[in-house]
Amino acid sequence: MSPSLNEYLNQFEGHQKVIATVTEVLGFDATGLMTFIVFFTGAFVVVNVMALVGGLGTYAERKISADIQLRQGPNRVGPYGLLQFLADGVKMIMKEDIFPAQADKTLFNLAPLLALIGVFATLAVVPFSSGLTLANLNVGVFYLIGVSSLVGVAVFLGGYSANSKWSMLGGMRGASQIISYEVPVTISILTIVLISGGMSFGSFVGGQGGFPHEWYIFHNPFTFIGFFVFFVGMLAETNRAPFDLPEAESELVSGYHTEYTGMRFGLFALAEYIEVFVLCGVAAAAFLGGYRVPFNLGDGVVFVEKLGLPPIIGKNIGQVLQLGAFLTKTLFLYYVVIWVRWTFPRIRVDQVMTICWKYLTPLALFNLVGVTIWVFAFDGHSIWDVLGHMLSSGSGGGHH
Numbered sequence: 001m002s003p004s005l006n007e008y009l010n011q012f013e014g015h016q017k018v019i020a021t022v023t024e025v026l027g028f029d030a031t032g033l034m035t036f037i038v039f040f041t042g043a044f045v046v047v048n049v050m051a052l053v054g055g056l057g058t059y060a061e062r063k064i065s066a067d068i069q070l071r072q073g074p075n076r077v078g079p080y081g082l083l084q085f086l087a088d089g090v091k092m093i094m095k096e097d098i099f100p101a102q103a104d105k106t107l108f109n110l111a112p113l114l115a116l117i118g119v120f121a122t123l124a125v126v127p128f129s130s131g132l133t134l135a136n137l138n139v140g141v142f143y144l145i146g147v148s149s150l151v152g153v154a155v156f157l158g159g160y161s162a163n164s165k166w167s168m169l170g171g172m173r174g175a176s177q178i179i180s181y182e183v184p185v186t187i188s189i190l191t192i193v194l195i196s197g198g199m200s201f202g203s204f205v206g207g208q209g210g211f212p213h214e215w216y217i218f219h220n221p222f223t224f225i226g227f228f229v230f231f232v233g234m235l236a237e238t239n240r241a242p243f244d245l246p247e248a249e250s251e252l253v254s255g256y257h258t259e260y261t262g263m264r265f266g267l268f269a270l271a272e273y274i275e276v277f278v279l280c281g282v283a284a285a286a287f288l289g290g291y292r293v294p295f296n297l298g299d300g301v302v303f304v305e306k307l308g309l310p311p312i313i314g315k316n317i318g319q320v321l322q323l324g325a326f327l328t329k330t331l332f333l334y335y336v337v338i339w340v341r342w343t344f345p346r347i348r349v350d351q352v353m354t355i356c357w358k359y360l361t362p363l364a365l366f367n368l369v370g371v372t373i374w375v376f377a378f379d380g381h382s383i384w385d386v387l388g389h390m391l392s393s394g395s396g397g398g399h400h
Contacts (some may be wrong), residue, residue: 006035007044008131009283012312026158042134046123050274055085057273057334062301062330064335065342091112095262096256100162103259107161111154112260118150119271119278126281127201129291130298144282145182151275152178155246158268159256166367170255173349174239174246180356181236187364188230191371192216192286195380205290210298217287219382222370227287229364236352238272240343245349280333281326288329293324298322
């Protein structure tokens, strides 16, 4: 199991000396206090960086859609329009807050906060690197599924509390869609649980290697199909096109957040873009090797033993490489999510439910059974291990 951020820092003598010094100054064991400070600082940095990523996601969406449609996109505020998302944020903060006269103000205010809290809470188990995981829980999958469900509740509350028929229809669509697509997404993750033998994301990444043939997506034919089931379900669960029925402006004006103005609307948008990043990160960790780097360079051992660098520098170089590998895979999937939105048309709400219950869920169950049989029949080995063993056995038999 990969260490959490605090466990990673405890490996270094300097961190232990700081704890000893603080303990001496305060007159009591400061281990718990330092653990809290490390976790709080890490959470503060991750949350703010993810808020920045969410803002840049709106910029990326505009630029990628402009390229697809042969337009320029944002090009006025900052170099290449890069600061447009900051201008949009300032505009939303300065806009007037408007409450519908018949709205339930308590739930109306709570909904966008609940969406953002649910998304930020999932960041605790995202494995950015072996040393930058806030909490490597042994039930990380259960935690992620449970906490991310708050977003579905927020979408429904946003539609219900506004006391508008358009918002209510969008909220009902969102709740039914998110709850439905959690089924194939969860079953697809369970296939990785079977192979890795654990429910923590550290065990997911730890069972893979840095090269593509060592990733779980290519472990066997069932996980290959399971990745695409997971990806399609992820699009629907985050209300991304072609599954953006809760926001369908063509028939629902703007769906569940029709009545929201200013920063309350901005919080919903921010939560959506961060949730896309989180689920892309989960897909990268579960199927694409996560933060693993080829030739085990991410462990830092090469830099310490071969190059003679101090352990703290060598291991930190490895952490930077791991973080770079994770972000590369995650941002590539992020690009594909945006690409899909501006490529395929929106489908009807009955088609959305049909795809989930008639196709993806049975296919996910088929993959789960197939992976179970594969793990039992081949003792958990990948198709590449099986083929390599067969080839080596065949060549050995030829010599005899």
